[in-house]
Amino acid sequence: MTAVDDEFERDSTDLLQFLYACPVGLIRADATGGITMLNPVAMQLLLGLGSVSQSMNLFAAIEAYAPELRHVVSDFGAEQGQICQGHRLFVGRSQGGKTEIPLVLACTIVKLNKDQLIVTLEDISERVAQERRLKQADAWFSSLLNAKDDFAILGLDLDGRIQTADAAVLLQTGFAEHDLVGNHISILDRPDPASSSMSMPDEIACAHRDGWHLAESWSALRNGGRYRCHRLISVRGDESGAGQQVVGYTAVLRPVAQSRMDSDKIRRRLTTDHLTGVCNRAHFFDIAEEELRRCLRTGRPVGLISLDIDYFKLVNDTHGHAVGDQVLKMVASACAAVLRPIDTLARLGGEEFTAMLPGADAVLTSTVAETMRSAIASASIEVGGTDLHVTASLGWVVGSAATGSLADLVQQADRALYTAKRSGRDRVVEGRPVSPVA
């Protein structure tokens, strides 16, 4: 071997070690997602996503978590350039089950030429968890630590009827005291007609359950207009006795700057599934984690339903993707109609949906699941003059203080769902009940 070869060999070994040790997943793929090069961290992250070892295809590996990425890449018209940066994949389960934090990956894709992509993957679970904590703290601080005179305070009775309204309420809303007192607080609520925000009775129910409820919402003005506000509802206890008897509620309204209206639009885009309008995967794991924690803290159960449309691939293959999309919308709206406002319906990917039912026990959860099944089976869409029917398979489980993480719950519901598939589809199967803590 010549000296030049030697030096070349050393250089390339050096370079390889550098890439091996790179703490970020690094992948080179062709336009169809076929992986041609990758470093150890990338392999490890992909293995965590499931069966990448068979396909060695990037899009197949992340299909279940970010089905949109395949299209984002194929829709990218330019010869080269950055396709996405830090796109978040919410995997929602962590291998080994040691952490409750959903695994979140940030994915950046750069197109080098028409058949070459450079992709980085990074585990940002910790960062996302921290962001969530900060966001929560931020909402608290902004609504509780601001100047006192920003606050409008209403006293409510157990039914949510306004008993008292301080001067700031009258200033903020323009209403006179006699316009408000005696009326239900709902008269101050002016939600967007299309929004899925909670109704005032729902917010009060949540406050009753958890001690408080904080929302950003629209409040009515006397002149027919409305303004954006933070609305905190907290329970008022019986102070005379030692008991925790709830005797009424205190509602605190605080106006927020109009600039938040844009953030509303952005939030909607970030939190909803573009096709069906239900909650998207990322947002689901966000709120479901929180909801589960809340339910476990208060000792209340929480129902979880997994749903998968039967033979959906066949629908797509036979009728095309446009019809497939229609079916997805139909299923989403059939399910949404069955759920309560405090429930969450999410599309987790492909033809897979999940519903979370805070406070729902086994009877309610199984009833809702069965109602969903029959609603889907009896609905239809028109395709070329004939009615197209689909069915779905469902699995459900109820979590309680004794159950594990959200990932465990989802997994149990998924298992029941597969049992439903195996035993003939168009049916509801109960997840294996979790053994109570001894």
Add this chain to the structure above:
Amino acid sequence: MSSDQNAFDFATITLADLDRLDSTVINDLSFGVVGLSPEGLVKVYNQTESRAAGLSLDSVLNTHYFATTAQCMNNFMVAQKFEDEPTLDTTLDYVLTLRMRPTPVKLRLLKGSAAPLRYILILRSK
């Protein structure tokens, strides 16, 4: 190839075989053999593996395998298993990232309760 070598294949070779066989036989096996001390240091690295990985025996021997040579196995599917399980004989489909190329392989992980070395057998499809 002698009949003796044919007797040892990827799926059936035992820990006792690996501990007993001399290095020439180990070197000639058709699959990679990596033997690790309980601390994870490379004690056995056969020629088949050395050739396939493009790493000389000298550069690998006595180094910490999962930390330096095989970061791609330093995870819950391989390295962690050796830590967690008292004994081990399991085969899995895996993808190595040697020289940044995805290389599908079959791994067989072997660990005995009293045996001095743990083994990773690596079978590359032809």
